[in-house]
Amino acid sequence: MxxxxxxxxxxxxxxxxxxxxxxxxxxxxxxxxxxxxxxxxxxxxxxxxxxxxxxxxxxxxxxxxxxxxxxxxxxxxxxxxxxxxxxxxxxxxxxxxxxxxxxxxxxxxxxxxxxxxxxxxxxxxxxTAALSGGAVLGAPLAHDFCVISLSDRLTPWEVIEKRLACAAQGDFCVALYNPSSKGRPDYLQKAVRILRANGKGPETVCGLVRNIGREGQSARVLTLAELEDTPVDMFTTVYIGNGNTRALSGRMVTPRGYRK
Structure with missing residues (x-):
């Protein structure tokens, strides 16, 4: 020292x-x-x-x-x-x-x-996980984004549904915390359906990071349609891109707009 x-x-x-x-x-x-x-x-x-x-x-x-x-x-x-x-x-x-x-x-x-x-x-x-996991994926949150927890232990599911719908309608990038657990194994699937019903297309680029910054860290870039059928757990942070998010050389990238 x-x-x-x-x-x-x-x-x-x-x-x-x-x-x-x-x-x-x-x-x-x-x-x-x-x-x-x-x-x-x-x-x-x-x-x-x-x-x-x-x-x-x-x-x-x-x-x-x-x-x-x-x-x-x-x-x-x-x-x-x-x-x-x-x-x-x-x-x-x-x-x-x-x-x-x-x-x-x-x-x-x-x-x-x-x-x-x-x-x-x-x-x-x-x-926070949205930022540390985002760094693993590349730059998924480079433009306007929101963070939503899918845990309904402290927040009614009806409120979570409304927030998901508004995020999709506004074409925000979204980081999802607490996407699934033993007591609510299908909550991510429910969230994906809400996002798709409110404007997110099936080819929207998404990402998963599990065990961020810990032993066994893993990451994956996939589409929103693929995400609906992908099992996750409480150690996973999920990223949903906006309409401009791209998969570039295996990374998830949301353009900031400079190249325009």
Missing amino acids: SDRYEFEMDEWDMDRPENVVYVVGLGPGDVFYLTQEAQSALEHADAICGYKLYIDLIEPEFPCEEYYATGMTQEIDRCRWALEKARTGKRVALVCSGDAGVYGMASPLLELAEDYPDVAVEVVPGL
């Missing part, structure tokens, strides 16, 4: 409050994809909490005084634990995958933080 880097870390440490929760986006999962700010927050934390899978990913690299891990559906418990721990004078890092503000933990934490005026909250951004 350089002297300059050590100075920057000391300066970072002095400028931060003590009763604080850093809500940290970890990116795809590998430490390689962490931002420098995220690394600093984790290195300076007295306690780190998060979903068990993410804790297992970072614990070897960031030892600290205390770890707290819970399973799925216990997000509010993790937020309360982080705020209560910070109230005792600890610096706490609440971690999540991707970006903390994109389907991440920043929103519920900030909602609950209203009841903890003595605790500061700092949001530390990360690399």
Whole structure:
């Protein structure tokens, strides 16, 4: 580590409050994809909490005084634990995958933080799946795009249907999160049918990336018609192109318009 880097870390440490929760986006999962700010927050934390899978990913690299891990559906418990721990004078890092503000933990934490005026909250951004997976495919999101989750655990399916229809009618590029699970194995197929019924043609260029930034990463470029019959899982991010998206040398590319 350089002297300059050590100075920057000391300066970072002095400028931060003590009763604080850093809500940290970890990116795809590998430490390689962490931002420098995220690394600093984790290195300076007295306690780190998060979903068990993410804790297992970072614990070897960031030892600290205390770890707290819970399973799925216990997000509010993790937020309360982080705020209560910070109230005792600890610096706490609440971690999540991707970006903390994109389907991440920043929103519920900030909602609950209203009841903890003595605790500061700092949001530390990360690399969300739409961007990291897009880099694997090429440049699928180079023009206007939207991100839609197909999980109806927190959002009614009727709302998701409307958003899919509007995205298709507007000819947006679309990144789909949570495209399928054991409890809803046909949701991607339903989404494709909605997109096609609202203007996306069967030859629309699409892409899949599974296990982004992790062992076993795989990617594929295909058409919307092919996508309808392609099985995916929760570890897959799906990309739907717009009317100008092309498959170029095996990459998914949405022209920005410069060549015009």
